Amino acid sequence: MSSYHHGNLRAALLDQAITVIGNNGVESLSLRKVAKDLGVSHAAPTRHFKSKADLLTAIVKDAYLELTETILVDAENAMSDDSIVRLNLMARSTIRWALNNRAKFTVMTNPDVSRFADDELKAALGAFSQTVAEAIEKATQQGFRKTVSVPTLLLYSVGAALGAATILTDEFMQSVLGTPNNDQIIAEIANQIIPLN
Amino acid sequence: MSSYHHGNLRAALLDQAITVIGNNGVESLSLRKVAKDLGVSHAAPTRHFKSKADLLTAIVKDAYLELTETILVDAENAMSDDSIVRLNLMARSTIRWALNNRAKFTVMTNPDVSRFADDELKAALGAFSQTVAEAIEKATQQGFRKTVSVPTLLLYSVGAALGAATILTDEFMQSVLGTPNNDQIIAEIANQIIPLN
DNA sequence: CAACCGATGTTGACAATGACAACATTGGTT
DNA sequence: AACCAATGTTGTCATTGTCAACATCGGTTG
Numbered sequence A, B: 001m002s003s004y005h006h007g008n009l010r011a012a013l014l015d016q017a018i019t020v021i022g023n024n025g026v027e028s029l030s031l032r033k034v035a036k037d038l039g040v041s042h043a044a045p046t047r048h049f050k051s052k053a054d055l056l057t058a059i060v061k062d063a064y065l066e067l068t069e070t071i072l073v074d075a076e077n078a079m080s081d082d083s084i085v086r087l088n089l090m091a092r093s094t095i096r097w098a099l100n101n102r103a104k105f106t107v108m109t110n111p112d113v114s115r116f117a118d119d120e121l122k123a124a125l126g127a128f129s130q131t132v133a134e135a136i137e138k139a140t141q142q143g144f145r146k147t148v149s150v151p152t153l154l155l156y157s158v159g160a161a162l163g164a165a166t167i168l169t170d171e172f173m174q175s176v177l178g179t180p181n182n183d184q185i186i187a188e189i190a191n192q193i194i195p196l197n
Numbered sequence C: 001c002a003a004c005c006g007a008t009g010t011t012g013a014c015a016a017t018g019a020c021a022a023c024a025t026t027g028g029t030t
Numbered sequence D: 001a002a003c004c005a006a007t008g009t010t011g012t013c014a015t016t017g018t019c020a021a022c023a024t025c026g027g028t029t030g
Helices: A009-024 A031-037 A052-077 A083-100 A102-108 A119-141 A150-168 A171-177 A184-193 B009-024 B031-037 B052-077 B083-100 B102-108 B111-115 B119-141 B150-168 B171-177 B184-193
Strands: none
Touching: A009 A031, A009 A052, A009 A102, A052 A083, A052 A102, A052 A119, A083 A102, A083 A119, A083 A150, A083 A184, A119 A150, A119 B171, A150 A171, A150 A184, A150 B150, A150 B171, A150 B184, A171 B111, A171 B119, A171 B150, A184 B150, B009 B031, B009 B052, B009 B102, B052 B083, B052 B102, B052 B111, B052 B119, B083 B102, B083 B119, B083 B150, B083 B184, B119 B150, B150 B171, B150 B184
């Protein structure tokens, strides 16, 4: 029962990478250091990720799957049949998830990841997009900005939620903008994005 | 009149770095390659930027100054005395600027830059923030979401504009979200962020 | 006008890193 | 029991950021 084989290296690499990114940013991520942290040789990661970009892509793919699941569950738990309320809750849920998963979120919005996106990432982002688009569609049918197209509202609402989350997860921007830092802020921002009556 | 001294290396470094980033992303930026492109030795950049992060910080500082100037001029040129219209135009102007300056914009939203932000960057972002905050204040006085605090509206509007621009400057996200790709889209998005009557 | 000096650029060096090739070990399958 | 695909290791290479020591310039000052 030697430890020649780690047993769960792929998952461990993802976890450790996220931890490192959370502590010191994507820029500081070193595959060799991560490997060393896990007690594994410097080339071991290449068996699971053919490049550093590939590892980041995997992180983002998982992140979108997780985020999609989260907003679906949160909207469901609210048990409201008001489609506009549900859309509002999805915005709320997205921002909250970003704040609870800062490291993953910062990787998601890293433009360098998009450049190496593969089909799996495309599918994960597609599922998220689809989920929000469907919620938007129902909201428009209930009267939410009914003169505006769904793709435009999708760009608006996803963009607004991600943008607000970007500021909220960035200490520097937050300090300069003088962003309020309390529990209410997430709900308030969601209410600006998707106003309720 | 040898060419031992470049004469304008600092500005040339910034320009070339922005070009490289525009072509292949921040990740691909190599100070040594940039130096070589400019016909200068590999260590020359250190005379102007004490680190790679320092160069990126300088790019972002310039970017915020430029963006602030742009939204001020655009709002001015509109010659509308309606504060809500002016705020709407600022959102429009911000998104347009981002699309016209993709490389700079992607660096602005890079979380790794915030980590090394210096006082100059802080001042530049502060000026931008101040400019938008003043426009918001006037809009609220004219009735725009008057029950909401200015800091919250600042977070919302800046976040929404930056977030929408993030998607619009990212080909991958755009392709998956099915974002409309036409000249009208900027105005439409601005109208979602700051609705006019 | 000449000596000086701070700013700017060069050369050389080093450690860290991503990536690849060749080899080793493992556990499950046939 | 032999095999083999998956997984991990060792060794190596080019690239890179950064620093130190040295070179050259242009402007300032006596």
